[in-house]
Amino acid sequence: MPRDAVPQPVRLSDYRPPDWLVDTVHLDVRLHPTATRILARLALRPNPEGREGSPIVLDGDELSLKSIALDGTPLAGSAYVTTAGTLTVLAPPQRALTLEIETVVDPSANTKLMGLYRSSGAYCTQCEAEGFRRITYFPDRPDVLAVYTTRIEAEREEAPVLLANGNPVESGAVEGTSRHYAIWHDPWPKPSYLFALVGGRLDRITDHFVTATGKKVELGIYVEPGKTERAGYAMDALKRSMRWDEEVFGCEYDLDVFNIVAVADFNMGAMENKGLNIFNDKYVLASPETATDADYANIEGIIAHEYFHNWTGNRITCRDWFQLCLKEGLTVFRDQEFSSDQRSRPVKRISDVRLLKGHQFPEDAGPLAHPVRPSTYREINNFYTATVYEKGAEVVRMLKTLLGEEGFRAGMDLYFDRHDGDAATVEDFLACFADANGIDLTQFALWYAQSGTPHLAVSGHWDAQARTYRLDVVQTLPPTPGQPEKQPMVIPLALGLVGPDGNDLPMRLDDGTNAERGVLLVTRPRQSFVFRDVAERPVASLNRGFSAPVKLTSDLTTQDLVFLARHDADPFNRFDAAQTIALAHLVEATAARRTGRDLPSPAALVEALGATLSDATLDPAFIAQALSVPSESDVAREIADDVDPDAIHDARQALRRALSAALRPALEGAYDRHAPTGAYAPDAASAGRRALRNACLDLLAAGGTAPGLARALAHFRDADNMTDRFLALSVLAHNAPDAREEALAAFYERFRDDPLVVDKWLALQAQIAEPGTLERVRGLTGHPAFSWGNPNRVRSLVGSFAGANQTQFNRADGAGHDFVADAVLELDGRNPQVAARLLAAFKSWRSLEPGRRASAERALRRVAAKPGLSPDVGDIVSRSLE
Ligand code: PHE
Ligand code: ZN
Numbered sequence: 001m002p003r004d005a006v007p008q009p010v011r012l013s014d015y016r017p018p019d020w021l022v023d024t025v026h027l028d029v030r031l032h033p034t035a036t037r038i039l040a041r042l043a044l045r046p047n048p049e050g051r052e053g054s055p056i057v058l059d060g061d062e063l064s065l066k067s068i069a070l071d072g073t074p075l076a077g078s079a080y081v082t083t084a085g086t087l088t089v090l091a092p093p094q095r096a097l098t099l100e101i102e103t104v105v106d107p108s109a110n111t112k113l114m115g116l117y118r119s120s121g122a123y124c125t126q127c128e129a130e131g132f133r134r135i136t137y138f139p140d141r142p143d144v145l146a147v148y149t150t151r152i153e154a155e156r157e158e159a160p161v162l163l164a165n166g167n168p169v170e171s172g173a174v175e176g177t178s179r180h181y182a183i184w185h186d187p188w189p190k191p192s193y194l195f196a197l198v199g200g201r202l203d204r205i206t207d208h209f210v211t212a213t214g215k216k217v218e219l220g221i222y223v224e225p226g227k228t229e230r231a232g233y234a235m236d237a238l239k240r241s242m243r244w245d246e247e248v249f250g251c252e253y254d255l256d257v258f259n260i261v262a263v264a265d266f267n268m269g270a271m272e273n274k275g276l277n278i279f280n281d282k283y284v285l286a287s288p289e290t291a292t293d294a295d296y297a298n299i300e301g302i303i304a305h306e307y308f309h310n311w312t313g314n315r316i317t318c319r320d321w322f323q324l325c326l327k328e329g330l331t332v333f334r335d336q337e338f339s340s341d342q343r344s345r346p347v348k349r350i351s352d353v354r355l356l357k358g359h360q361f362p363e364d365a366g367p368l369a370h371p372v373r374p375s376t377y378r379e380i381n382n383f384y385t386a387t388v389y390e391k392g393a394e395v396v397r398m399l400k401t402l403l404g405e406e407g408f409r410a411g412m413d414l415y416f417d418r419h420d421g422d423a424a425t426v427e428d429f430l431a432c433f434a435d436a437n438g439i440d441l442t443q444f445a446l447w448y449a450q451s452g453t454p455h456l457a458v459s460g461h462w463d464a465q466a467r468t469y470r471l472d473v474v475q476t477l478p479p480t481p482g483q484p485e486k487q488p489m490v491i492p493l494a495l496g497l498v499g500p501d502g503n504d505l506p507m508r509l510d511d512g513t514n515a516e517r518g519v520l521l522v523t524r525p526r527q528s529f530v531f532r533d534v535a536e537r538p539v540a541s542l543n544r545g546f547s548a549p550v551k552l553t554s555d556l557t558t559q560d561l562v563f564l565a566r567h568d569a570d571p572f573n574r575f576d577a578a579q580t581i582a583l584a585h586l587v588e589a590t591a592a593r594r595t596g597r598d599l600p601s602p603a604a605l606v607e608a609l610g611a612t613l614s615d616a617t618l619d620p621a622f623i624a625q626a627l628s629v630p631s632e633s634d635v636a637r638e639i640a641d642d643v644d645p646d647a648i649h650d651a652r653q654a655l656r657r658a659l660s661a662a663l664r665p666a667l668e669g670a671y672d673r674h675a676p677t678g679a680y681a682p683d684a685a686s687a688g689r690r691a692l693r694n695a696c697l698d699l700l701a702a703g704g705t706a707p708g709l710a711r712a713l714a715h716f717r718d719a720d721n722m723t724d725r726f727l728a729l730s731v732l733a734h735n736a737p738d739a740r741e742e743a744l745a746a747f748y749e750r751f752r753d754d755p756l757v758v759d760k761w762l763a764l765q766a767q768i769a770e771p772g773t774l775e776r777v778r779g780l781t782g783h784p785a786f787s788w789g790n791p792n793r794v795r796s797l798v799g800s801f802a803g804a805n806q807t808q809f810n811r812a813d814g815a816g817h818d819f820v821a822d823a824v825l826e827l828d829g830r831n832p833q834v835a836a837r838l839l840a841a842f843k844s845w846r847s848l849e850p851g852r853r854a855s856a857e858r859a860l861r862r863v864a865a866k867p868g869l870s871p872d873v874g875d876i877v878s879r880s881l882e
Contacts, residue, residue: 007871012322012375018139019050019057022146023096027136029116031123031154031199034106036116037066040136042146045096056089056099058137059130061115065137066102087137103136110134111789111830119265120224122200123159124278128271129321129380132192142318143423145189152197153181159199161222165190165274167256186274188254189421191317196273198261203228207235209253212246217253222261223285230285233296233682234260234303241304244338249412251311260284260303264755267791267833268384270302272309279306282756282792288680290757292723293687300342305335311416319423321380325372325448326426328384329392336393343684346571347621353546353572354625356394360386361551362637364453366843367880369480373426373448379875381833382840387451394549395447401492401519401547402444403437410436443523444490452480454489454548456522459555462537468510469497469534471520473527481882491522494547494570497531497538502567505538507531519547539563544570558584558604565608565626575626578608582655586635589651594644602655606662613666620674621688624695629655632806633844642849645806649769656702664700671696671711680721687723694727704735712736716743726760733764748785758785759796766801773808774815777801781823788827791834798823802841809841810848814855817842821859824873825866832870839863839876857881 026041044056065082068075070092080089089099110117115134116125125135133140150164155178162171166186173180184197202222209217219238221231238260245251260277262284270279283302286295312334313327340348363369363386370383372392377383400408411433419428426448434441457474473493477486496518497505507515510530520529539560543552556564564577581604588600612618612626632652636643660667674693680686697715701708709732716728725747732743744761751757762785766777780786780797787793802809802820809816820841827835845856863869864877 007378007875009376009378010321010380012320012373015320015322016051017049018047018141018144019054020044020139021047022139022144025138025146025148026151027148028151029153029197031107031152031159033108033118033158035104036107036123038103038105038136040099040101040103040138042099042101042138043096044099046094053094056092057139058087058089058101059085059133059140060087060103060137061085061130061133063103063105063134063137066104067100068102069100071098072100085133101137105135112833113265113267113791113831114833116197117265119263121158122198122202122224122263123154124198124200124261124263125196125273126267126271126278127195127273128193130193132195135195138192140192142191142193142320145191145317145421145423147185147187147189148195149183149185150195150197151181151183152199153179154199156180159201161202161204162197162199163222163259163261163276164197165195165276167275186255188274188315190274190314191423194272194274194314194317196271196276196278198222198276198278201225202261205231205235207239209239209242209258211242211252213252215253215256217242217255218257220257220259221284222259223281224262224264227262227281227285230287230290231262233286234262234284234299237300237303238307240300240342241307241338244304244341245308245311245334248337248341249311249334249409249416251308251416253310254315258307260306264792265790267831270306272306272313274310274314277306280792282759285756286682288682288721290722290751290754291682292726292760293682293690295722296682296687297339297343301335301339304338305331308334308338315421316415316419317423319425321377321383322373322375323425324380324383325388325392325395326424326429328389329372329394330396330429332389332393333396336397344619344621344688346575347619347625347688349545349572350575350622350625352390352393356386356390356549357637358631358633360390360549361453362633362844363387364391364451364480365478365637365640366846367481367882368840368843368876369451371449371451371483375449377875379836379871381872382836382875391549398447398490398492398548399433399444401494401517402490402521403433403439404517407437408433443488446487446489450477450480450486450489451483452478452486454491454550456491456493456543456548456550456552457554458540458542458552460538460540462534464537467532467534469531469538469540471495471529471531471540473520473522473529475522475525475527481879488523488525491548491550493520493522493542494518494544495520496541496544496568496570497534498541498564498567498569499538500536502563504569505534505536508533518544541568541570541573543573545572546576556580562604562608566611571622574612575622578605578612578626579630581605581608582629583634583638586630586648586651586655587638589655590635590639590644590647593647593650599651599654602658602662605655606659609659610663610666613663613670619688620692621684623670624688624691627692627695627699629659636806636844636847639847641847643844643847643852644849645810645852646812649807653703656699660699660702660705660708667696667700671700676720676724680723690721690723694724697727698731701731701735704737709736709739713739722757722760726764730764733768737770752785755785755790755792759792762786762793762796763800763804766797767805769805769807771808771811773801773805774811774819778819788830791831794823794827794834794838799838799841802838810852810856812851814852814858817852817855817859821863824863828866828870828873832872835870836872836876839873839880842880845880 024043028039030037107116114131152162162182164184169183171182204222207219255275262279262281266280312330414436415432455476461470499505561577568574635648674689701712712731719725824839
């Protein structure tokens with residue numbers, strides 16, 4: 001591998017406090033399309049905790065330095081040195097001093113979308129994790145907190161709107177010119193990664209919020225001209241988030257204004273810059289005609305997430321990037337709780353666990369596995385992962401399960417109290433929960449340090465005579481990259497013992513204690529728990545609510561699972577019982593496919609789902625979840641090695657056809673009963689009805705039966721909202737090769753001017769499980785609606801192909817792997833972050849059958865051999881091959 005491709009690792013154990021601190025930053029930014037000039041005035045002082053006598057080392061990336069002065073005097077050329085990544089002031093006086101640095105950058109040439117760049121003509125910034133150094137020279141690390149004042153100047157014509165962090169101070173014309181300016185001041189010390197500015201021709205909607213202590217906050221959402229009608233839902237979600245954070249966590253907003261800007265070109269979902277969140281417009285813009293219920297739910301969740309960062313991330317930030325989960329895992333947990341309170345808690349939990357299993361479990365089982373808090377990285381951009389975010393949230397959720405509602409809140413209160421204004425660590429966080437509750441969390445902390453998904457094997461033994469029920473639990477944690485040996489974890493195992501009548505039996509352990517809040521603490525490799533006074537054989541409902549992010553196997557029989565699917569008081573496990581039956585069926589059916597044996601009978605699943613479908617007490621959204629059988633990648637993960645994606649696909653299709661046939665009357669009945677009753681509304685109850693109706697349609701049309709397709713065509717024709725229209729389109733695209741092209745063409749004609757809807761159209765086509773799809777996707781890369789420059793387009797087309805089309809990405813002839821490798825190389829020169837994410841689609845390559853594994857390896861080696869790879873792609877490819 002070329003040397004430049006693999007940067008030197010950064011290690012957590014090497015952390016040292018900064019040698020110089022920055023108290024204030026004054027920026028004067030003169031916006032210009034190709035030569036924006038940034039004048040930075042930094043008030044620096046030596047850090048008493050740093051090394052005495054240190055030079056001032058500032059980070060910089062692709063900057064053109066125009067001038068530098070110390071306390072008003074230009075620095076002589078011999079007084080400083082620059083390298084590709086740094087500017088060092090040699091032998092500075094060891095006292096408080098001022099540096100004035102003038103740099104010039106070209107925002108129009110910035111295709112990495114890090115630092116200052118342009119999106120649809122507007123100027124915007126992205127600084128997390130290390131983008132501020134692409135604007136000016138700075139100690140660009142999160143433990144340097146400063147107070148920022150930002151003056152932005154631009155042509156009034158080009159950029160009538162000028163925004164930055166904090167509160168507006170002043171604005172006006174630049175006398176005698178066509179330019180104007182605005183000054184913003186952010187009183188809260190913050191790390192450079194939270195800096196942002198925006199300049200452009202934008203429309204806005206406004207509103208206000210009155211905080212718990214009566215302070216009025218002006219709210220603004222800025223969008224591309226003409227799109228304000230689509231910002232209303234985001235504003236509503238913002239106000240609900242602000243209220244919720246006061247009520248649930250006691251967190252009040254702390255500036256006079258809160259602004260959100262939606263841009264079309266963005267590497268990630270959104271960014272929590274202080275007082276000025278910048279969003280991928282996909283997570284702001286919604287109307288019934290253009291957004292699905294899932295889009296609405298995502299917008300609500302992400303608006304909340306970025307807002308919640310104001311306390312968990314901004315007021316308390318991270319000491320270094322190893323602590324990323326300190327803000328991300330915690331903030332994901334908070335946004336999950338918010339959405340649970342706004343919608344259905346069980347359904348939210350089910351979809352969160354689906355996401356975790358679908359993305360994080362495979363990551364944890366492959367070559368890219370890493371701890372929630374990594375101890376080393378070569379490129380921090382590659383650690384914005386499902387493990388840091390989703391598993392990080394699970395770890396916080398486990399804390400809450402262990403401590404209970406009040407103990408958890410006490411820990412959070414102490415955290416806000418003790419660390420407000422700090423750049424903190426995971427240890428700081430855990431100490432708050434330990435101190436507030438008087439407990440020891442040393443073993444629990446292993447969740448942050450050990451990677452891999454723990455496995456729990458559980459077996460139950462009822463003794464009729466002794467009236468006892470014993471659970472034997474064996475805990476194992478597989479080896480992962482860099483961690484051959486593991487220590488046992490603390491696993492909070494929520495459970496219930498379900499009696500023959502379907503009700504929970506009282507749980508009393510033989511030591512006389514009750515399993516507190518229904519949770520057993522598994523802390524050792526092997527452990528037994530004995531319950532007394534158990535008069536009847538119970539069925540154990542294990543890991544209720546998915547209390548721990550583990551892979552659990554048990555000795556429950558299929559009949560036990562059918563029983564739980566009908567009766568479990570825990571809705572998550574009711575869902576999970578049926579999924580477990582389906583997964584076992586699919587694993588067996590896949591093996592049968594490959595060896596030419598007869599397929600197993602789906603009778604048990606039919607029974608479980610039939611009961612679910614006809615249970616009028618259940619939430620429609622819940623039933624919809626139950627009807628959706630495990631995905632192809634769920635099955636691949638369960639099989640774990642020698643995976644043949646075609647066999648999995650065939651087995652899954654056969655199961656869906658069988659369910660369709662066996663449940664037809666019930667599915668048709670539910671479809672008809674959940675017809676729309678009024679105009680579209682995005683609320684959870686209405687969305688739940690649509691979800692159920694659409695899940696029924698999806699199954700009814702499985703395999704392309706004539707009545708199912710007729711229904712789908714009518715559904716497509718009659719739809720008055722994007723949820724229904726797009727579901728019908730996908731049903732047709734996947735199951736009706738004859739009706740597909742016409743429907744796709746009609747959809748494109750209708751929405752061709754709407755890039756976010758065109759993304760759906762691209763993604764759908766990339767997911768069709770047919771050999772023709774690769775050619776179709778290749779063709780679409782030349783379609784006028786596609787662009788390699790826009791991350792949303794690339795993710796929709798190429799990302800969906802690589803990440804959501806198991807059979808075609810993993811084609812037996814290797815053409816799918818080659819195509820994605822080529823796309824990664826094509827993109828790397830332009831946008832390394834997006835390229836590296838795409839390459840991570842290879843994360844499960846080692847579990848493929850030998851032929852496909854060889855083709856994946858060839859593709860990866862070809863990427864690795866390319867000279868001049870970015871650090872982002874170089875890091876992913878080298879870890880993938882390790
Ligand atoms: N911090 C953002 C979030 O999760 C994610 C992000 C990371 C955005 C890096 C841009 C760049 O809320
Ligand atoms: Zn976040």
